[in-house]
Amino acid sequence: MNYMIEMFNVWKTYPNGVYALRGINIKIDKGEFVYVVGPSGAGKSTFIKLMYREERLTKGKIFVNGFNVERLKERQIPQLRRNIGVIFQDYRLLPNLNVYENVSFAMEVIEAPKKTIKKRVPEVLELVGLKDKMAALPNQLSGGEQQRVAIARALVNNPAVIIADEPTGNLDPETSWEIMELFEKINFRGTTIVMATHNKEIVDTMKKRVIVIKDGKVTRDEYRGGYSYED
Amino acid sequence: MRIRTFGRHLKEGTKNIVRNGWMTFAAVSAVTVTLLILGVFLVLAMNINHIAEVIENQVEITVELDLSIEESQISPIEDQIRNIDGVKSVVFVSKEEGLEQLKERFGEDAYLLEGLEEENPLNDIFIVKAYKPENIDYIAKEITKIDLVTGVDYGKTTVDKLFAVTRWIRHIGLIFVVGLSFTAMFLIANTIKITIYARKREIEIMKLVGATNWFIRWPFFVEGTLLGILGSLVPIVLIVFGYEFLLEKLNSNLTLSFFQLLPLYPLAYQISILLVSIGVFIGVWGSMMSVHRFLKI
Ligand SMILES: Nc1ncnc2c1ncn2[C@@H]1O[C@H](COP(=O)(O)OP(=O)(O)OP(=O)(O)O)[C@@H](O)[C@H]1O
Ligand SMILES: [Mg+2]
Numbered sequence: 001m002n003y004m005i006e007m008f009n010v011w012k013t014y015p016n017g018v019y020a021l022r023g024i025n026i027k028i029d030k031g032e033f034v035y036v037v038g039p040s041g042a043g044k045s046t047f048i049k050l051m052y053r054e055e056r057l058t059k060g061k062i063f064v065n066g067f068n069v070e071r072l073k074e075r076q077i078p079q080l081r082r083n084i085g086v087i088f089q090d091y092r093l094l095p096n097l098n099v100y101e102n103v104s105f106a107m108e109v110i111e112a113p114k115k116t117i118k119k120r121v122p123e124v125l126e127l128v129g130l131k132d133k134m135a136a137l138p139n140q141l142s143g144g145e146q147q148r149v150a151i152a153r154a155l156v157n158n159p160a161v162i163i164a165d166e167p168t169g170n171l172d173p174e175t176s177w178e179i180m181e182l183f184e185k186i187n188f189r190g191t192t193i194v195m196a197t198h199n200k201e202i203v204d205t206m207k208k209r210v211i212v213i214k215d216g217k218v219t220r221d222e223y224r225g226g227y228s229y230e231d
Numbered sequence: 232m233r234i235r236t237f238g239r240h241l242k243e244g245t246k247n248i249v250r251n252g253w254m255t256f257a258a259v260s261a262v263t264v265t266l267l268i269l270g271v272f273l274v275l276a277m278n279i280n281h282i283a284e285v286i287e288n289q290v291e292i293t294v295e296l297d298l299s300i301e302e303s304q305i306s307p308i309e310d311q312i313r314n315i316d317g318v319k320s321v322v323f324v325s326k327e328e329g330l331e332q333l334k335e336r337f338g339e340d341a342y343l344l345e346g347l348e349e350e351n352p353l354n355d356i357f358i359v360k361a362y363k364p365e366n367i368d369y370i371a372k373e374i375t376k377i378d379l380v381t382g383v384d385y386g387k388t389t390v391d392k393l394f395a396v397t398r399w400i401r402h403i404g405l406i407f408v409v410g411l412s413f414t415a416m417f418l419i420a421n422t423i424k425i426t427i428y429a430r431k432r433e434i435e436i437m438k439l440v441g442a443t444n445w446f447i448r449w450p451f452f453v454e455g456t457l458l459g460i461l462g463s464l465v466p467i468v469l470i471v472f473g474y475e476f477l478l479e480k481l482n483s484n485l486t487l488s489f490f491q492l493l494p495l496y497p498l499a500y501q502i503s504i505l506l507v508s509i510g511v512f513i514g515v516w517g518s519m520m521s522v523h524r525f526l527k528i
Contacts, residue, residue, distance in 0.1 A: 081441035109442035112235055
């Protein structure tokens with residue numbers, strides 16, 4: 001059985017001596033929707049950064065969609081990242097590019113054929129509900145709309161997995177819900193989703209798999225779980 | 232690489248040059264000054280080398296023989312000289328021949344020498360040439376040891392001075408050029424760093440969605456190359472035209488025309504190619520210096 005993400009006894013110590021992760025073991029199936037919760041500083045962001053190798057692990061093994069992440073050579077990392085769509089709390093859009101260009105940018109820089117780009121970008125923008133705002137610049141959009149653009153950008157190259165670090169952290173509750181519905185839709189179409197979040201209400205309502213990380217360890221891993229990590 | 236991709240890199244690289252106008256100007260000026268000085272030193276050094284070579288190859292030793300020498304003693308001495316290592320040719324010039332040559336040189340004033348045949352004041356001499364100019368010193372010393380040799384003369388001091396000057400010019404030139412090259416590289420690196428800072432978010436996203444390092448590097452590579460090429464234009468024009476002007480001046484002035492300077496071609500091509508290459512090298516090096524750190528994301 002091939003998992004989308006596997007971690008075996010993963011440790012991460014930052015150069016300043018902080019033990020961010022201490023022996024994580026986790027398996028995430030293809031097509032799963034997983035919440036990662038835990039107190040601030042628990043190691044959630046670190047957990048996510050290791051998957052697309054923004055940070056390197058100190059000990060252990062990580063597999064993402066068949067890639068042995070730690071063993072990849074520098075020049076193989078782009079291949080790994082083309083399998084992963086990453087989304088952040090602060091959207092990270094390019095302010096000088098409009099909605100369409102922000103999304104097509106992600107295809108251009110991996111040298112996708114022009115035809116494919118022309119066909120694919122409107123498709124994804126339609127999926128995230130921004131088809132009629134293609135010419136708008138990021139600063140002409142609401143926070144929720146900006147996050148939709150970021151999601152479209154993460155999706156446009158058809159990644160096998162989407163990882164999101166607090167994607168609703170800057171949004172009001174109602175907009176957060178809309179974004180969550182969008183993630184559900186994307187997951188329903190087959191994309192694996194791993195999301196770190198502090199949003200208790202959403203986690204409790206959605207009844208998905210919940211991984212709780214505390215002090216760099218997995219303290220709970222439940223299907224159809226809730227947010228609470230205070231035992 | 233696809234042609235479209237290459238076009239994109241070219242466009243991005245050029246855009247940055249225009250966008251950072253003042254920094255571009257500073258970096259290009261630095262390259263210009265560096266290459267101008269480098270070029271002048273190169274032309275100077277190449278010509279001094281050339282002149283030194285010409286003079287070196289003309290260097291010969293004049294060996295004066297004792298006035299009282301007998302004819303039978305001459306050929307043993309010639310053999311002795313021939314046997315010295317590095318001797319290329321030995322030519323005997325008797326005092327009579329010497330006088331003839333002197334008269335020829337005097338031309339119309341040769342009458343001044345009338346009557347000297349009776350009591351020729353000249354010595355018999357040998358003219359000795361060496362295979363290599365470096366051996367002249369040694370050969371001259373060996374000849375001095377031979378009996379009946381009263382004097383050995385060659386343009387030692389001229390040659391030594393010339394060598395010293397060449398050496399100095401090379402050293403000073405090298406120091407200047409290395410120092411200036413680093414300054415230019417540093418300025419180019421800084422110019423490109425500004426571009427990179429301005430495009431930090433862009434690079435971050437490129438890395439995130441899986442652009443290759445070379446895809447990210449290329450526009451900066453282009454920018455560095457262009458800065459180098461731009462910086463080499465003014466020096467090439469100034470040096471080539473300046474040199475042409477100098478040659479014209481020298482050739483129209485007879486007293487200076489014994490300075491056999493190198494002809495304009497192929498020197499102009501050599502200098503141009505060299506300066507463009509060094510400009511590009513400085514530019515590329517500078518840009519790679521600043522991109523390197525940013526790719527470690
Ligand atoms: N680059 C870094 N260098 C040093 N220490 C770091 C670095 N990044 C994170 N840490 C430390 O590692 C620990 C885990 O941080 P991490 O960002 O993974 O927590 P988190 O669970 O995402 O927190 P939050 O919910 O506040 O985002 C913290 O103690 C943090 O200070
Ligand atoms: Mg975090």
